[in-house]
Amino acid sequence: MSYWFSKMYDSFMKPLEKSRIGNIRKHLVSQQMGILLEIGSGTGANFRYYKQAEKVVAVEPDAAMMEQSFTRVKEATVPIELVNASGEWLPFEDNSFDAAVGTLVLCTIPDPNRALKEIRRVCKPGVPILFLEHVRTDSPLLGPLQDWLAPLWKRLCDGCHLNRNTLELIQQNGFEVIKVEKHYKNIFLAIEASNEK
Numbered sequence: 001m002s003y004w005f006s007k008m009y010d011s012f013m014k015p016l017e018k019s020r021i022g023n024i025r026k027h028l029v030s031q032q033m034g035i036l037l038e039i040g041s042g043t044g045a046n047f048r049y050y051k052q053a054e055k056v057v058a059v060e061p062d063a064a065m066m067e068q069s070f071t072r073v074k075e076a077t078v079p080i081e082l083v084n085a086s087g088e089w090l091p092f093e094d095n096s097f098d099a100a101v102g103t104l105v106l107c108t109i110p111d112p113n114r115a116l117k118e119i120r121r122v123c124k125p126g127v128p129i130l131f132l133e134h135v136r137t138d139s140p141l142l143g144p145l146q147d148w149l150a151p152l153w154k155r156l157c158d159g160c161h162l163n164r165n166t167l168e169l170i171q172q173n174g175f176e177v178i179k180v181e182k183h184y185k186n187i188f189l190a191i192e193a194s195n196e197k
Helices: 003-029 063-068 070-075 112-122 142-156 166-172
Strands: 034-039 053-059 080-083 099-103 128-134 175-183 188-195
Touching: 003 099, 003 128, 003 175, 003 188, 034 112, 063 070, 070 080, 099 112, 112 166, 128 166, 166 175, 166 188
Parallel strands: 034 053, 034 099, 053 080, 099 128
Antiparallel strands: 128 188, 175 188
């Protein structure tokens, strides 16, 4: 990830976090228990919302993003273990985790199918798999606009795919989708799924 994007990320996201995204994050993760996996933890935006977990293992491949998360690790109310690794190659044993969380991450991972297979592998059967992702909307106006903006967006936002159909990818990779909440004209989805093996 480019250094400038990492440094600007929190400032860029602040208005969204205050208006609604922070509450969506809190709703997704605050009640999760046991040993949790977070994929693409970035600057640690979720860390303050974990309340019931025994421990959170937070995977982040970008050193600059991880460095920014150190303060949030110290402020968290549950133990956070940072691991510098890619979502496509998780350095954990099979069936290690009691839940997995990914927020605004599958849009940027180069091979999301590989990452989803790894999440399935390292999580126990039947456990919650939770995502907050932006996706391509079916809106006849906004969908084509996302397609048109996607190449420029990808360059400006360090590989982020503005128009990726993430819900479909999650379903195709064997997760049972239990609940989907739509936000911001259906561009953001809060997805609650189960790891069915």
